[in-house]
Amino acid sequence: MNLDETFHKYLYLAGERFKNPHLKEHLDNLMKTDFASIEELEAIQLERLKKLLTHAKNKTNFFKERLKDIDIDTMTLDDLKKIPILTKEELKANADDLRNDANGEPLIKAETSGTTGDVFLFNKNLQWDASFRAAQYRGYSWYGVKPWEKSLYFWGFKKSFKDKVKIRFLDFLLNRYRFFDYTNEEFERAADRIRKSTYIAGYSSSIHMMAEYFKKRGYKFDNIKMVKATAEKVYDSYHKTVKEVFGRKLTSEYGSAEAGVIAYECPHGNMHIVMENVIVEEVDNKAIITNLWAYSLPFIRFELGDYIVLDNETKCPCGRSHKIIKEVTGRIGRKIYGKNGIYSTININHTFKNLSFKYGIELAYSAKQYEKGKMVFEIIKDDSINESEARKKLIASAYEYFKDDLDIEVKFVEYKEGKSKKQKDFESFVEEEA
């Protein structure tokens, strides 16, 4: 370890400890159970679940009522299914009752970034916060990455100058440099920085945009241990460019502000659930999450708003027994309106999966509905795509799911230079029917 690295290590550790004294303990525990058997992991889950339910029952009227028929002492993990699913609407309506002092644990302010602009504020108890970051760092360790190593962070928002200065300082403490602007000059500066970094993190669309730029310039990097994508869907087509430029594909971290890190992709490409922290259920393809450390605002069987597919069969060659999320297929909530029928957004995902599977065509897309019975697929231009062929096959693929009920328009669009915003799978401008 050189002097610079040592300096950053200690600066980092001091900062983390100052911010959250529980972090080390959480990380140590997670490392101990990294290769635990499924029985051991489920025993941990049950023990933590019982504690959480007891707390929620004692502290909130909502769960006092909801859990009144559950015998917590003698329950099994399967009994969790007897508790009704908690919707976002219920959570909001009962927020005042659900927020509690978490047995005197210090609290940290947090917010969910609502996709429709409705931000929900809540407090996180320190254990909750620690469990979240520890799960992240265990994921890093799978790639040989230490959290204090130099990194590059690609964010998707424009910030004010004042915010930037504040964030730059925090980033300095974390040995991290963050990009706000997505211009060619910034990418050139990024290249210098990347040569000295070990890992890159950020929105997949931003990372991909940068990788495309480097590819055109003929830049290649062989010093990056992990390229981590958060918050956004990772398209198959992104992996190709990112691998060409950085020598490795994008690693997915799946999570949310409420639930923390739910799953982390291992080097064998499987998304392992952080079973020590969360219980993940798949109910009608919907992700139902129980966060075992969320005391200050209990999320018990919370409907997160994503479609997922769990894989209970695969034994991952990495040796970990943690259950696997096979796929996160999309956001719930917006419907697709045909001329006659109504469809789930999951059909868009299927359309593109089918296109890739059947015709070998992989596209980065964004689907938009402006009026009923019509859908616009915006496809990001790429030199390797034969546009007329891709258009024909995409329409054929969509036909398998929507038949004549939906007219499809395919547009090929350029990257948006300059600013990057969080790219959405599907956006609807059609008013929802009740």
Ligand SMILES: [Zn+2]
């Ligand atoms: Zn694995």
